[in-house]
Amino acid sequence: MSEVKSIYKFDKNFNRKEWQIVNDGVMGGLSMGLIQVNLEGNGVFSGHVSLENNGGFCLVRHDLERIPVDAFSKFVITIKGDGKKYAFRCKSGEHQRHTYSFDFKSSNEWQTIEIPFDEMEAVFRGEELKLPNYHGDFLAQIAFIIKNGVEEDFTLEIDSIALK
Template sequence: MKKEYHIFKFNKTAHTSLWTTVNDNVMGGKSSSHFSLNKVGHGVFEGDVSLEDNGGFASVKYRFNALDTAGFSKIILNVKGDGKRYQFRIKDRATNKHAYISYFTATTEWQHITIYITDMYPTFKGQKLDLPNFNASHIEEVAFLIANKKEEHFKLEIAAVTIE
């Protein structure tokens, strides 16, 4: 029997108040983004990345009570985008400075992207850390980030984030 758990499944009545945007303006940059539900009930992360004032990233994160990762090996992202490259990020402790990441390109068609948890590697401020890949027993945060070292408008639709 396949074991799966929806970290978040969007629908028209989903409560998205725990999804928060964090942009480079925390470090003086000028990027902007917002997160909302569209008419069909998908989460929409949209905005503009600016390189002005040493900026260059926009992100949205979702924090939750610790989810035990025992018995799970992968995360499935059900997303549709704009052909741009994004980072998917997890944290075992929401208070950690570093995150474990994986890259994906969001096509203009709906897709299921599989990310193996143990392939996710630690980074901080865009730098890979000399630490092991993800091997913790739980997750407390997931996030999406765009930082392609160029000014661009972006739009990522999210239907679900599932762990299997």
């Protein structure tokens, strides 16, 4: 299981339509996030999390054609952050309401984070569910979210997301 399969690699030909921003405005909040590519060709998820109007999160997601991932056991993300806590999320089906989530603390340096499937917890609207952790059979969506319960600016630079 040491083979690595790329899910997404940012580059200067980044197509913004492949990624969707979901801010807390869906619930009346005022947070504002965006995704763009920098001069180095890395994705940059940045913005401002506001707690006004019951807000408090920014999320960026990428939908995939549903693929089998049972030959793998973890995600490998290469990122550079701002020292804040984020979560990496995934869904195994396009109509699945809950996601599987793994929290990590970013660093001001480039880091490669390995996220074992069996450590990704089922969540829905920020609440943990009494469901098994991600079983790693199929993959239909990947996402990053910031939701620390504080008003803050954020910047997360993303190089790649892969399976291992």
